[in-house]
Amino acid sequence: MxxxxxxxxxxxxxxxxxxxxxxxxxxxxxxxxxxxxxxxxxxxxxxxxxxxxxxxxxxxxxxxxxxxxxxxxxxxxxxxxxxxxxxxxxxxxxxxxxAALIRHRRLDKARRDLVDPALLDTPGQTIAARCGFTTSAHFSRAFRAAYGISPSEYRKAGLSTDSGRARQGRTCATPAR
Structure with a gap:
């Protein structure tokens, strides 16, 4: 509650x-x-x-x-x-x-973790494993299907957007589905 x-x-x-x-x-x-x-x-x-x-x-x-x-x-x-x-x-x-709820929640957590500055040094496959994905290939396919971009591309875009927007007081936007 x-x-x-x-x-x-x-x-x-x-x-x-x-x-x-x-x-x-x-x-x-x-x-x-x-x-x-x-x-x-x-x-x-x-x-x-x-x-x-x-x-x-x-x-x-x-x-x-x-x-x-x-x-x-x-x-x-x-x-x-x-x-x-x-x-x-x-x-x-x-x-x-x-099953869709579990997949969506896992992907959402991974998406947030990929652009978390505190997890910058954490490899993508480690983030995927922490979110319950058994292989990085499965994670990558599911992530691309959900967000239209690979996890590594999302991380690069999110971090560069985050740093630019952080100076302006804004946060990174969520990719379109």
Missing amino acids: TRFIGHVTDEPDAYRPSDAPRHNSVLVDLVAGLISHELDAEAALPPETRIRNLVLTIRSFILHNLHDPRLTPQTVAAAHHISSRHLHRLFQQEGVTV
């Missing part, structure tokens, strides 16, 4: 005013889930609240385990004591597959 609140408050530009009702609903569900868990009364929650809380828990689990190359929809389902089929149904309602 603190992560959700922190993300919403730390990155307000990432959201539109129209997102507020959804955020309010998620926050109410999280608080209700927390209270019901503490009172051992989770069965009293409405089904939609239990489902939203489960999806949020699963998303958090995925984010915390991106580094693990064995992170798959099957391992996510097993970790939450649900069937793979049920997991896929939950995320079908979200409009994304679990």
